[in-house]
Amino acid sequence: MSVQLTTEGRIAIVTIDNPPVNALGQEVRAGLLDAAGQLDQMPEIAAVIVKCAGRSFVAGADIREFGKPPQPPHLPDVLLAIENARAPWIAAIHGTALGGGLELALACRFRIADPRARLGLPEVTLGLIPGAGGTVRLPRLVAAEDALEMIVTGKPVNATRAQAMGLIDALAEGDLSEFAKSFAQNLPDDPGPVLGRAPKTPGPEFEPRAEALIRRARGQNSPRAAVDALRAALSLPADQALARERAKFLALRDDPQSKALSHVFFAERQAGRLDRLKGVDAPELSDVGVVGGGTMGAGIAAACLLRGFTVTLLEQTHEAAKAARDRVEGILADSLTRGVLTPRSHAATLARFATATEARALARADLVIEAVFEDMGVKREVFARLDAACKSDAVLASNTSYLDINEIARAVADPARVVGLHFFSPAHVMKLLEIVVPDQVGDRALAMGAALAKRLGKIAVFAGVCDGFIANRIMSAYRAECERMLEAGALPWEIDAAMVEFGFPMGLFRMQDLAGLDIAWAMRKRRAAEGRQPADYVRIPDLLCEAGRLGQKTGRGWYLHQDGKALPDPEVTALIEAESARKGITRTRFSADQIMNRILTTIQAEGQAIVDEGIAARASDIDVVMINAFGFPRWSGGPMHLHDG
Ligand code: 3H9
Numbered sequence: 001m002s003v004q005l006t007t008e009g010r011i012a013i014v015t016i017d018n019p020p021v022n023a024l025g026q027e028v029r030a031g032l033l034d035a036a037g038q039l040d041q042m043p044e045i046a047a048v049i050v051k052c053a054g055r056s057f058v059a060g061a062d063i064r065e066f067g068k069p070p071q072p073p074h075l076p077d078v079l080l081a082i083e084n085a086r087a088p089w090i091a092a093i094h095g096t097a098l099g100g101g102l103e104l105a106l107a108c109r110f111r112i113a114d115p116r117a118r119l120g121l122p123e124v125t126l127g128l129i130p131g132a133g134g135t136v137r138l139p140r141l142v143a144a145e146d147a148l149e150m151i152v153t154g155k156p157v158n159a160t161r162a163q164a165m166g167l168i169d170a171l172a173e174g175d176l177s178e179f180a181k182s183f184a185q186n187l188p189d190d191p192g193p194v195l196g197r198a199p200k201t202p203g204p205e206f207e208p209r210a211e212a213l214i215r216r217a218r219g220q221n222s223p224r225a226a227v228d229a230l231r232a233a234l235s236l237p238a239d240q241a242l243a244r245e246r247a248k249f250l251a252l253r254d255d256p257q258s259k260a261l262s263h264v265f266f267a268e269r270q271a272g273r274l275d276r277l278k279g280v281d282a283p284e285l286s287d288v289g290v291v292g293g294g295t296m297g298a299g300i301a302a303a304c305l306l307r308g309f310t311v312t313l314l315e316q317t318h319e320a321a322k323a324a325r326d327r328v329e330g331i332l333a334d335s336l337t338r339g340v341l342t343p344r345s346h347a348a349t350l351a352r353f354a355t356a357t358e359a360r361a362l363a364r365a366d367l368v369i370e371a372v373f374e375d376m377g378v379k380r381e382v383f384a385r386l387d388a389a390c391k392s393d394a395v396l397a398s399n400t401s402y403l404d405i406n407e408i409a410r411a412v413a414d415p416a417r418v419v420g421l422h423f424f425s426p427a428h429v430m431k432l433l434e435i436v437v438p439d440q441v442g443d444r445a446l447a448m449g450a451a452l453a454k455r456l457g458k459i460a461v462f463a464g465v466c467d468g469f470i471a472n473r474i475m476s477a478y479r480a481e482c483e484r485m486l487e488a489g490a491l492p493w494e495i496d497a498a499m500v501e502f503g504f505p506m507g508l509f510r511m512q513d514l515a516g517l518d519i520a521w522a523m524r525k526r527r528a529a530e531g532r533q534p535a536d537y538v539r540i541p542d543l544l545c546e547a548g549r550l551g552q553k554t555g556r557g558w559y560l561h562q563d564g565k566a567l568p569d570p571e572v573t574a575l576i577e578a579e580s581a582r583k584g585i586t587r588t589r590f591s592a593d594q595i596m597n598r599i600l601t602t603i604q605a606e607g608q609a610i611v612d613e614g615i616a617a618r619a620s621d622i623d624v625v626m627i628n629a630f631g632f633p634r635w636s637g638g639p640m641h642l643h644d645g
Helices: 026-040 075-083 100-107 122-126 134-141 144-153 159-165 176-185 206-217 222-235 238-253 256-271 295-306 318-337 343-351 376-389 405-409 443-456 471-488 492-502 508-515 518-529 540-546 570-582 592-612 619-630 639-644
Strands: 003-008 011-016 047-052 089-093 096-098 110-113 118-120 287-291 310-314 353-356 367-370 395-398 418-423 432-437 459-464 560-562 565-567
Touching (some): 047 176, 075 100, 089 100, 089 176, 100 118, 100 134, 110 159, 134 238, 144 206, 238 256, 256 459, 287 295, 295 418, 310 318, 376 405, 395 443, 405 418, 418 443, 432 443, 459 619, 471 540, 471 570, 471 592, 492 508, 492 592, 518 540, 540 570, 619 639
Parallel strands (some): 047 089, 089 110, 096 118, 287 310, 310 353, 432 459
Antiparallel strands (some): 003 011, 418 432
């Protein structure tokens, strides 16, 4: 039984127990409706507390039911029964109250929460809008602008903010269940059902903000629908607004975007799982070492510090250590400015950070992440030093983005403790972590990688060893295809415009200008020296670099950068056209569709090859990587989902 009804004197307690996250599946909905019906027949009951067993309040509708024929009772009907119940219901919230879970709480007469709770309506992130009264009830409790933010961005708020907004009535002091009982015994005056109240009047900033949020969502449908539903809630009688909301919700549930986003939701959770790790406990992890304090190493150190680890950063000289410290402190200062850290937690975070120049400073580290220059000799030398200096069960990880980790692992006595942890820059911001699986790696090292990803709040994807692993290998393939299109007749800004229109936040060439063209240039030179240049090699990027055009930092790259704008540059057009002529290629125009077709076909073919070779465990891992590493539009479901969808 996933819903239990008990009584204590004049108080009834309805407990939802549906692991893992108390989703509102059919059995829970039926249980709640049944409880509401029974309670209406119990005149001795003066108040009803609804709470959850386990780690969280209700996390929403059961996403696994999406795509199946809906089974009654439907959530809106269950919530109306609760809202109109004879005795007032009180939601006692701990963990997260999300989506349908928050809608359940909104249908209650009162809401109280554990101070650590989080409340949100994340339906837009699944291509939906709240479908059980969320858009109608929320603006009857909180300011229209606050409702707009919550419903259209999908971002949850913490309990303190929720109380300040008027979303919850009280923060629990001490044990939530006990607090709920005492709240129920001393109920405030009954404010009546939420639907019976007038919606808040939007201020002048409501409409401009709504339009800005719609523009920001670009190709995604649900944010616009969410704004429309909220506008209806603010202007129509409640019953009509509820009907509007429901119709929009049902239409969106059948929209390919919501199917795609549900696919991504489950794909992201699956990508970080490996059969061989079933039953393997997460190793102890509190002390992290980082070797190399450049942009990547400093970002990794900051990411670890921000999530509570003790971090020691190793550099070669005192000057380099000082520069690394400055970088890390810069990131932490920025986190303080943005309110991620309070002055107190900022000081505590700094206190957990040390720099060093001797490897023995890493003797206590549970995990050491190497982020030094991409050179096999340098990396092997670092690993040999770590092997001698670190405790024998420390896991040693390399952040290499394309070197052979098997060869790096051979530099230590026990290769079982070497794993790849490939972060994306900036490491404290980007969500993806590729956990690279060398041939001789042990379960403990892999479990350490998975544990780190979880603690850092990152999305982990396991990848086999190959040149570029999953992300950079696909990136190399479609970059080469884009370069071939340049030779064949397209221009960089045409390719970028096609990608942006498709839904990427930025085109490939604009992104390269931002990152700088010199790193890839150095890599190409190294490959050429190793005789690894393909027959159809395109020289255009090299010609740009040779002309001193290294991207935004030199004011010129694929674009001309002037006054903060990236402008098409006739010099680049001339350079590209000259190269086509030199190769005897007759240039033809490409439409945006043709450009995207070629990019997608290349990504899908490379993705399939990666799956076929066993580098990725499943096609959906490719989707997770493309979305989280390169901004492939999430609402498309990713390249492989698009192909099979
Ligand atoms: C909605 O509510 C629509 C309504 O407005 C209208 C109705 C009419 N359903 O993420 P985790 C599973 S739309 C089914 O690893 P965490 C998840 O797959 C919904 N399953 O843990 C995983 O299973 P497994 C709006 C769900 O602690 C396990 O729970 N709600 C659901 O890092 C643990 O998940 C949302 O969008 C679900 N709703 O994070 C909330 N949620 O172990 C979506 C989770 O078998 N959920 N599972 O792989 C979340 O944001 C996070 O899961 C949560 C926990 C924060 C709750």
